[in-house]
Amino acid sequence: MVATVAIVGRPNVGKSTLFNRLVGKRLALVDDRPGVTRDRREGRAKLGDLTFTVVDTAGLEESDADSLTGRMRAQTEEAVKAADLVLFMIDARAGVTPLDQHFSQFLRGFSTPVTLVANKAEGRAGDAGLYDAFSLGHGEPVALSAEHGEGLADLFDALDEAFRGIGIDTAPADVEADEAVVEVDVSDDDEGTEPTIDPKKPLRVAIVGRPNAGKSTLINEMIGEERLLTGPEAGITRDSISVDWSWKGRNIKLFDTAGIRRKARVQEKLEKLSVADALRAIRFAEVVVVLLDAMKPFERQDLSIADLVAREGRAVVIAVNKWDLVEEPQPVLKELRTECERLLPQLRGVPLVPISGMTGKGIDKLMKAVSDAYEVWNRRVSTAKLNRWLEVSTAQHPPPAVSGRRIRLRYMTQAKARPPHFVAFCSRPESLPDAYTRYMVNGLRDAFNLPGIPVRLTLRKGDNPYASKKKKRS
Structure with a gap:
């Protein structure tokens, strides 16, 4: 059994910094301003020989339940309920505040055991706050500095003792690394063979789009619980959050991402970090769902996002959300598909699926399109078939x-899959017009059924067998 540890506390005490320290990577966004973290985020932590799941949470604040901060607090409460142990963090330099006292009492309403952590305790500036922390009644506080890595040995002792006290085996477990941040080997098998697709390995699917397109609402409807923070405000999601899900027996890892605005409009440091996190999720995904708003489809930013995904080489599915608000579905869908072919020629044949993240309508069709796109993304074509096609294609045109x-x-072969990458050898590759290259790419799509995914074509010059003889004569 792997223990789950939730880090809670008021805003800006260093919860995300400790989270990043424990998982060994910069997963959670960190900034000087309070309230950066909104959704709860999980990661695999390792401290000494202890391995556990650590959960970063939003800062606890008193507010109305319907407000954004109230919904953030509800997410933190769910994390506390699901955890085996709570790390209640305070700022040793600021001392015990009335808000710390309030939420110390709040945590007593749960059966989850609590370990008190006094962060920012480096130097003498935190001594007074450290001694003051005893007044909270959660036992001896663990003094540490998450930013500088000081006091982790004391934290290890506290966690080890707490795990033993609640009957959790502290032996190291053989767990997989967090797939959101560990680069995955997408190298291909030997040419001429199909890449092996392990059905037990989670399929990584990122949901991307403009702010307020309904990404978090869609994922909540998929998994059947309010796992992600939602609301009418645009730009609620900041971190890229991964959620495990199973669809018809297939393991899926869904990535919710921050809304991506036009680069010129992204000015604040925090939004730049959020967008960078979303772009990283795209790079590590296998299939990317580009979510459009049915009320404002195919805006300039939607096209930029789809083109970015194509340039990253991911399999693409376009989902049109809020379809329940469309009054005439069939004519609108026909028009959207026509517009998609016109505006995204680099993704010709990309599946376009109307859905409603609010009602769940169309989710099965969306996941079927995701599964099909993943198979096409992994497809290989034998060299013999490619050269037969090349002979016919060049004879016709x-x-x-x-x-x-x-x-x-002269010759063509497939160098890679994920996405399919073909190499053609010709006499003067630098002189071949771009129009003819596009003709070949479109021909490959049609001949080998490669719709809606990026297709790479590289031109190379073949070796001249008479080049050495010419040099000898001269």
Whole structure:
């Protein structure tokens, strides 16, 4: 059994800094301003020979239940209920505040055991607050500095003792690393064979789009619980949060991301960090769902996001959210598909699925499109089939003659999958027009059924077997 430890406390006491320290990576966004963290975020932590799941939470604040901070507090309460142990963190330099006292009493309403942590205790500035922490009645506080890594040995002793006290085995467990941050090997198998798709390995799916497109609402509806913070305010999500889910027996890891605005509008440091986190989620995903708002589809930023995903080489599915608000679905859907083909020629044939994140309508169709796109993304084509296609294709539409000399395409093979990457050898690759390259890419899509995914085509010059002889003669 792997223990779950939730880090809670008022805003700006260093919860996310400790979270990053324990997981060994900069997963959670950290900034000087309070209230950066909103959703609860999980990660695999290792401290000495202790391995456990650590949960970063939003800062506890007193507010109305319907407000944004009230909904953030509700998320923290759920994390406390689900945890085996709570690390209640205070700021040793600020001392015990009335808010600390209030939430100390609040935690007594739960059956989850509490370990008190006094952060920012480096130097003498935190001594007074450290001694003051005894007044909270949660036992001896653990003095540490999450930013500088001081006091972790004391934290290890406190966690080890707490785990033994609640009957959790402290032996190290063989757990997988957090897939949100560990680079995954997407190298391909030997040419001519299909890549092995392990059905037990979670399929990584990132949901991206403009702010307020309904990404968090969609994921909550998928998993059947209010796991992610939602509301009418735009830009609620800041961190990229991963959620495990199972669809028809298939393990899925969903990534909720912050809304991506136009680069010129992103001025604040915190939003830049959120967008960078979203872009990282795209890079580590296998399939990316680009979520559009049915009331404002295919805006300029939507097209920029889809093009970014294509350039990253991910499999793409376009979902049109808020479809329950569309009055004439069939004509609108037909028009949207036409617009999609016109505006995104680099993703010709990309699946476009109407859905409603609020009601759950269309989620099965969306996941079927995700599964199909993943299979196409992994597809390999044998060299023999490619060269038969190349022979027919060039016979029907020969490459143009440049400076009176015909360009010869001699040979083609697939170098990689995920996405499919083809290499064509020709006599003068630098002279082949871009229009003919596009003709070849579109031909590959049609001939080998590669719709809606990025297709790479590299031109190389073949070795001239007579080059050495010419040098000898001269």
